[in-house]
Amino acid sequence: MRRIISLIFLILLVACTKQYKNEKIEKFFSSKGLIDSEFSLDTIDNEGWDSVHIAKPYENIYAFKVNNIPGNVKRSIESALFTEGYCVLIFTKKNEFMCFARVIRVNADFSSLEKNKYASGQVYKLDGKRKVIFAR
Numbered sequence: 001m002r003r004i005i006s007l008i009f010l011i012l013l014v015a016c017t018k019q020y021k022n023e024k025i026e027k028f029f030s031s032k033g034l035i036d037s038e039f040s041l042d043t044i045d046n047e048g049w050d051s052v053h054i055a056k057p058y059e060n061i062y063a064f065k066v067n068n069i070p071g072n073v074k075r076s077i078e079s080a081l082f083t084e085g086y087c088v089l090i091f092t093k094k095n096e097f098m099c100f101a102r103v104i105r106v107n108a109d110f111s112s113l114e115k116n117k118y119a120s121g122q123v124y125k126l127d128g129k130r131k132v133i134f135a136r
Contacts (some may be wrong), residue, residue: 020073022047022091025101029108034126038135041089042120049091049098050120056111057084064116066090069097077102087111108132 024045028034041052053064061069061077069077069090080086080102087110089101103110110132125135 020070020097020099022089022099022101025089026103029103034108035128035130036126038123038125040121040123046120047091047098049093051092051095051117052120052122053090053092053117054110054113055081055088055090055116057081057086057105059116064090065095066092067096073097073100076100106130 022045025041028039028044042049053066055061055064055077059081061074061081077088077090077100080088085105086102087105087108089103089110091098091100105111107130108126109130112131112133123135124132127133
């Protein structure tokens with residue numbers, strides 16, 4: 001009985017979290033032809049957000065000044081940040097949570113960027129080691 005309840009809870013958690021995931025951005029970084037190319041996150045997908053917060057591995061989600069992150073999404077982000085394998089992009093409009101994307105660091109590593117909040121029009125470049133740097 002406990003297993004069934006746990007399984008139902010897990011399915012609900014995944015289903016509820018999925019509506020807030022930005023899968024277009026996650027898929028964009030899994031493509032192989034991006035090395036040495038410039039990109040702006042708002043040209044990949046912009047559902048009305050004006051800023052992106054970049055959460056690096058082991059960072060505390062509560063350090064970000066983002067309002068109204070649903071509890072299940074917060075747990076999903078925290079679990080991704082608990083490993084070195086992901087950076088999480090948290091998209092906001094006027095500091096209100098809109099969606100997030102988990103980016104595998106092997107595909108695109110945002111962890112070397114100094115700040116943790118950027119405007120939607122920021123242009124980045126993916127270097128030869130797949131580190132994300134400023135393009136301009």
